[in-house]
Amino acid sequence: MSPSRDGYRDADPGHPVTDGPGTWPDRDEPLPGSARADLRLVAPALCAWAVAWAVLAVPHPIAWGIGAALGGLAAWGAHRKRWLLAGCALVGLSSAVCALAQTELVGTSLLAQAGRDHAVVEVVATVRSDPREFGARAGLPPAAVVRVSVQQAQIHGQTSRLRVPAELVASGDRRRELMALGVGQRITVLGKASEPSDRTRATAARIAVSSAPRILAPPGPLDTVLNRVRAALVSSMSASTPEQAGLVPALVVGDVSGLSSSLEADFKTAGLTHLTAVSGTNLTLMLIFVLSCARMLGVRGWALRTLAFPVVIGFIVLCRSEPSVVRAAAMGLVALAATGRRGVGPPGLRQLSVAVWVLVLADPWLARSWGFALSAAATGGILCWAGRWQRRMRRWAGAWLAESICVPLAAQIATQPLVTALSGSVSMSAVAANALVAPFVGPVTVLGMAAGAAGVVLPSVGVALGWLAGWCAETIILVAHRAADLPATTLSWPATPLAVMVLCAMCAALAWLIDRLIARPLLCLLLALAAVGACLWRPQPPGWPDDWTVISCDVGQGDATLVRTGPTTAILVDTGPEPDAMAGCLRNSAITRVALLVISHFHADHVGGLDGVYRVARVDAALINPLASPVREAARVRETLAGHATPMRSAAAGDRFGVGTASWQTLQAAAGAAGTAGGAVKDGVGPTGGEGESAAENDSSILGRISVPGLSVLVTGDMGASAQRIALASGLDLHADVLKVPHHGSADQDEDFLAATGARVALVSAGKDNGYGHPTPRTLARLARHAMTTARTDQQGDVAVRQLGEGRLQLVSRR
Missing domain, CATH: 2.40.50.140 (Nucleic acid-binding proteins)
Incomplete structure (x- = not known):
């Protein structure tokens, strides 16, 4: 490619830092104009963002006071000729006025x-x-x-x-x-x-x-045409596999209705969820593909830049003008402007700052959106780091490889503190996963859009294009599955302010280290090997026992209890509400085989994490509640178990069987539905039989005892006081060393039932700051009154029970 008249190669307006060969000078030298980061507009943009956030968070009188204070500060700064202060205050005032006007319009209606x-x-x-x-x-x-x-x-x-x-x-x-x-x-x-x-x-x-x-x-x-195009896109995937048919509409227009729960969970674990959220990444990668094709046809300079605008407009129209789409388009336009002669690289922070300010003025609620913060942080990271890293890496690697690695790496480092603040984890595989799928996102998006457009008038052509898009998406699917299967694909990290600040410092240090190492291929190889090793080895936190017997998993507002039956084998009772949390607990506990999976009842907070179990472990057999209600969740669980060829049986009172070194006994099942201990439920359908959840299903929970050498555990599901009284009236032996407290420690407990267990340890599984008040002070007082040592996952994270010998037990928590 020949140099332009400016002495530098044409820049592709489709990406904030690169378009492949020819975007960045090969020499590590200043670009035209200043290559230093232009921070003059960053402070005003952050001020506008902070003011909008504050105005939306406080009562109107205080918000008006904030506006008045900013007006006074702007006047004082201008009088004193402190222009930065005056400018920040004036920009903040504009943000406050727009936020107040729009909240007044909406809130007083x-x-x-x-x-x-x-x-x-x-x-x-x-x-x-x-x-x-x-x-x-x-x-x-x-x-x-x-x-x-x-x-x-x-x-x-x-x-x-x-x-x-x-x-x-x-x-x-x-x-x-x-x-x-x-x-x-x-x-x-x-x-x-x-x-x-x-x-x-x-x-x-x-x-x-x-x-x-x-x-x-x-x-x-217009809406009629767009609705037909989107419907045609879905129809055009009829010749593709179910996973391909679900993913292509998600990547193209953000339609996730066809995504399977397992693929959606794997995308989240692998750090690829942003691809299905119509993010700036989708637009950027689509622009790279379209403009690279145009470049191959000889289009150059401003003609190439001009071509990007109809692509952006078509993206907005087809994906609807949702806030996430507008945000993605704005960041794409920032990328477009940032590739100008004086805007490339760190100086592009000017355009990013202006985009943030304008977006906050147009939609003040974006200031409170995590998605907006992630998008702005990713774009900022790419502008600051990716270009410089690419120029250095291209000394020894191809341009396509430098782009595939440096762009997602810069975005991941910039956004990791925010992601951790949201999820309480650090992704170890996200950079590699995003680098591997990046070349395929553009073709999938363009082919998918073409399939939707063609499918309106020529359905057969649409199916052919959809089939091609599906096979381009197959690599993305494969990467998501393999990344999610890695032993240490995500690591837990506290989401406290101090821990996030420490992570910010670590990310900044990592960026500095990469800047020094990326020009040296041997050191890059060693760094890459270290990253791969980090994904394959999951260290145990200090003090966490290898010889635990019982673990109450921190799965949020739900239940999941592990009882060990071998070095890497356990009985699992319930799976919590989310696959990621369930998979994380199994990985942290080094469990690769579930000898027996017990589903106490079919409420979502007890079965929602089932896909996460299969992501990490093999399941030998499943014992399920005989009450198939709620119908939808029960059908999903049965379908998942059958899809993995897991033998299943319905629980019945009196069941006893061995599981490795442990034994299982069903004491009660479906009592809430039938009214008697272990009462049968006709055709698996109880009194609710619908889609909603009810107390009858809670009371139907399986009551079982797991015995291992030296220890017994009573698992109770969500059974309430009425079901507990049924168990007492039936004369069941409820004694156990460890009690899984019923229903997350709700107030619906029978004190005689708690006393009858004689438990020394009470495990309460509840979500942090949950809206139900679980566990209630009343229940905690009852447990203390019966001399039980209580451990709570909402305060302590995963809780392990360890046997010390001579009947002594030790509680160990991750927090």
Whole structure:
């Protein structure tokens, strides 16, 4: 490629740091203009961000006070000729004014007042997003949510014309009706309003739908075309494998409805979730692919840059103008501007700062969005580090290799502290996984868009293009599965402020180290080998015992209990609500084989992590609750077990069998459904039989005792006081050394039942800062009254019980 008249090769506007061969000078020397980071606009942008966050977080009188203080500070700074201070205050004032104006518009509307009053409303609205479906969780049935723009609301006979955003939510039959809605339809619906739960988006109210939505008008011409294209994209994947058919629409337009739960969990573990969230990465990689093809056809200079704009506009239109899409497009435009002659590399922080300011002015709620923070941090990291690293690495490696490694590496280092603050973990495989999949995201996105467009008029051509997109996506699927299977793909890290600050310092030190090593291939190879080794070896935290007998896993607001039956083998009772947490506990405990999996009942907080079990361990057999309710979760569990060829049987009172060095005894099963200990449940269906969760299912929990040499454990699921009294009345021997406290330590306990166990140790599995108040002070007092030593996962993390000999037990926690 020949140099341009400026003496430097053409820069590709499709990426913040590189477009492949020819983007960066080969020499490690200053670029045209200043190659130093331009930080002049960073402080004002951060000020605008912080002010918007504060205005949305405090009551209106205080917010007005913040605005007045900023106005005064700007005037004082100008008078004293302290221009940086005056500029920051003025930018902050603009952010405060926009945030106050928009919150006033939304928060003082008649619909917002109805939400505060929990009033019944009838609204006329236009559908603005594709409906999203959520499975059963935290005692709630499956639900659907859709965002709408409300034009008219009727409350207590009073009709008001307005234009404010709102959310419709529904379960049961209403859920299916909500899922059938299309973007652009004008509808009328009746429901009960409440205050919105999501504070990261402009929402006047959340409306629980109580009547079937009635369609008043079909979508407009543009929405009709887009709906057909998106539907054609899904139809075009009919010749692909189920995983490919689910992933391609997720990568192209953010439609995750077809993603399997196992693939979604593996994407999260491997650090690839951002690819299915219509992120700036998708847009950047698509621009790289499109503009690289244009470059091969001879397009250069500003013609190449101009081509990027219709690509960005098409991306926004097809993916809907959701906040995440607008944010991704803005960061893509920052990348476009940053590749100009004077904007390349660290000086591109100017464009990033302006983009942050403009986005916060347009949508102040972005200031409270973790996604916005991650996007800005990733773009900043790429601008500051990736270009310099690529130039140095290209001395000994190909441009494509330098780009594939340096871009995700810079983004990962910049965002890791934020990711850890959110998840409490550090990903060891995310950089390698993102580097491996990066070359395939662009082709998948372009082929997927082409399949959707072609499928509208020529379905057979759409299927052919969809098949090609699916096989490009197969590599991404393979990388996600393999990365998630690594022994140490993620490591736990405290999400406390001090720990996150330490991680920030470590990330900065790592960036400094990479800057010094990346020009030297041998040192890079050693660093890469160290990174691979870190993914393959999971160190035990200091003080954690290798000879534990029982572990209560910290899986959040749910249950998962391990009882060891061999060096790498255990009985597992329940799987918690999330696959990642369950897989992490098994990895941390070095368990690779589950000799017996016990499903106490089918509530989501006890079975949601099942896919995480299979990600780490082999399951020899499963013992499940005979009450197949909630129906949906029970069917999912049975399907998953059958899909992995795991033998399963329903629990029945009186069952006894050996499991390695341990033995299992079923004391009670389905008592809440049948009313007697171990009572049979006709055809596996109890009194609820629906999609929702109920106390009857809690009381139906399997009550069992696991005995190992020197120790016995009583596992209780979520059984409440009524089921506990049934067990007492049946004359069951409830004695055990360790008690898994029923129902996360809720107040619904029978004290005689607790006393009858005679347990010395009580394990309470509950989520940190959960909204249920678990465990309750009343239950904790009862356990103390019966001389039980209590350990809590919400405060102590994973808790292990260790035998010291002569009947003595020791409790060890990870926190």
